Amino acid sequence: MNSRPIPLANCDLYPDDIEAVADVLASNRLAIGPWTTRFEEALADYVGVRHAVAVNSGTSALHLVIRSLGIGPGDEVITTPFSFIASTNCILFEGATPVFADIDPETLCIDPAAVERAIGPRTKAILAVDVFGHPADWPALEAIAEQHGIDLIDDSAEALGSDLAGQRCGSFGRAGILGFYPNKQITTGEGGAVLTDDDEMDALCRSMANQGRSSDSRWLQHIRLGFNYRIDEMSAALGVSQLGHIEEIVEARAAAASLYRETLAGIDGLTLPPETSEGRMSWFVYVVRIGDRHSKAVRDRILAGLRDRGIGCGDYFQPIHLQPFLRQSLGTGPGLCPICERIGERTIALPFYAGILPTDVERVAEDLRDLLDEMDSGA
Numbered sequence: 001m002n003s004r005p006i007p008l009a010n011c012d013l014y015p016d017d018i019e020a021v022a023d024v025l026a027s028n029r030l031a032i033g034p035w036t037t038r039f040e041e042a043l044a045d046y047v048g049v050r051h052a053v054a055v056n057s058g059t060s061a062l063h064l065v066i067r068s069l070g071i072g073p074g075d076e077v078i079t080t081p082f083s084f085i086a087s088t089n090c091i092l093f094e095g096a097t098p099v100f101a102d103i104d105p106e107t108l109c110i111d112p113a114a115v116e117r118a119i120g121p122r123t124k125a126i127l128a129v130d131v132f133g134h135p136a137d138w139p140a141l142e143a144i145a146e147q148h149g150i151d152l153i154d155d156s157a158e159a160l161g162s163d164l165a166g167q168r169c170g171s172f173g174r175a176g177i178l179g180f181y182p183n184k185q186i187t188t189g190e191g192g193a194v195l196t197d198d199d200e201m202d203a204l205c206r207s208m209a210n211q212g213r214s215s216d217s218r219w220l221q222h223i224r225l226g227f228n229y230r231i232d233e234m235s236a237a238l239g240v241s242q243l244g245h246i247e248e249i250v251e252a253r254a255a256a257a258s259l260y261r262e263t264l265a266g267i268d269g270l271t272l273p274p275e276t277s278e279g280r281m282s283w284f285v286y287v288v289r290i291g292d293r294h295s296k297a298v299r300d301r302i303l304a305g306l307r308d309r310g311i312g313c314g315d316y317f318q319p320i321h322l323q324p325f326l327r328q329s330l331g332t333g334p335g336l337c338p339i340c341e342r343i344g345e346r347t348i349a350l351p352f353y354a355g356i357l358p359t360d361v362e363r364v365a366e367d368l369r370d371l372l373d374e375m376d377s378g379a
């Protein structure tokens with residue numbers, strides 16, 4: 001058996017990315033410098049918003065957005081349980097209450113009908129996620145937000161390069177965020193950004209990311225509570241260089257997704273990831289699902305089988321409302337979001353990155369088919 005390891009993820013670093021970082025180091029200006037400004041301008045331009053505030057993580061960006069909207073104790077924010085934990089944690093940072101609305105079983109993004117049902121007198125905002133790169137149903141969410149006079153936030157950490165009818169993800173609602181951890185479409189090592197058209201929000205986020213300084217920073221005037229969420233110049237330069245490659249990266253990842261689509265097409269009982277027909281999908285990960293007749297135990301045995309064969313794989317997302325900390329602090333539990341729970345027990349994230357070899361995709365498909373056959377025959 002061939003068990004040469006196939007990693008779950010890989011970042012796409014180009015020779016000019018490495019040069020960009022080396023140049024910053026040679027310049028001796030490692031923080032608060034021109035690369036941060038350039039990165040912000042390039043991001044705002046690419047996504048199509050007036051402002052980008054580059055920070056040290058996507059989680060920091062989410063925190064700044066929540067705080068700048070004045071969301072705090074007593075407020076509720078409706079959000080998806082099918083996401084990376086940061087999209088819920090940012091609500092908890094400010095003492096507000098996340099209210100989980102179930103997901104659409106096709107797109108895996110928050111279901112606008114469930115959002116509508118979750119709205120109450122304390123609802124302050126909706127925080128939706130472009131899950132795995134698939135755009136959330138922004139037109140429906142915008143209509144709900146407008147009707148109820150509440151804010152809408154676009155967590156687009158997984159969807160840089162995706163769009164809905166030509167409008168890029170990250171630009172929906174009052175503010176959006178991006179993340180640049182190494183598994184994302186582009187990376188800065190650690191990093192993130194707030195995106196907004198709102199001048200005041202831009203100024204507020206910028207100040208809070210920099211110790212609450214007034215914009216006239218010559219006097220080191222601290223006019224509000226702030227944090228150190230600044231990105232450094234090496235990361236910002238890497239971001240500028242990586243963003244210069246975004247279109248090739250999106251295309252190469254789309255090619256990898258088509259390869260999987262063709263290779264996995266014949267496998268009975270496997271649901272392939274959703275693709276948008278209303279815009280462009282920038283693929284973050286490649287997550288398939290086993291059928292409802294199989295249990296979580298079967299999924300976990302398949303994951304173990306793939307790992308035994310040297311194939312990197314993952315079980316995301318585990319529903320956020322079932323995470324131990326959320327259960328303890330909010331008293332959430334099974335039954336709250338049944339669609340998310342059913343799907344969360346059956347996902348298998350497969351090795352996915354630009355330039356994955358066709359022979360590796362073949363090997364993943366064969367092993368997956370064998371393991372599914374074994375499960376079906378009750379072996």
Ligand SMILES: *Cc1c(COP(=O)(O)O)cnc(C)c1O
Pocket residue numbers: 057058059060083084086087129155157158178179180181191192
């Ligand atoms: C990656 C990610 C973030 C940001 O994560 P950081 O590691 O803090 O950069 C936020 N939300 C979602 C949905 C993500 O996938």
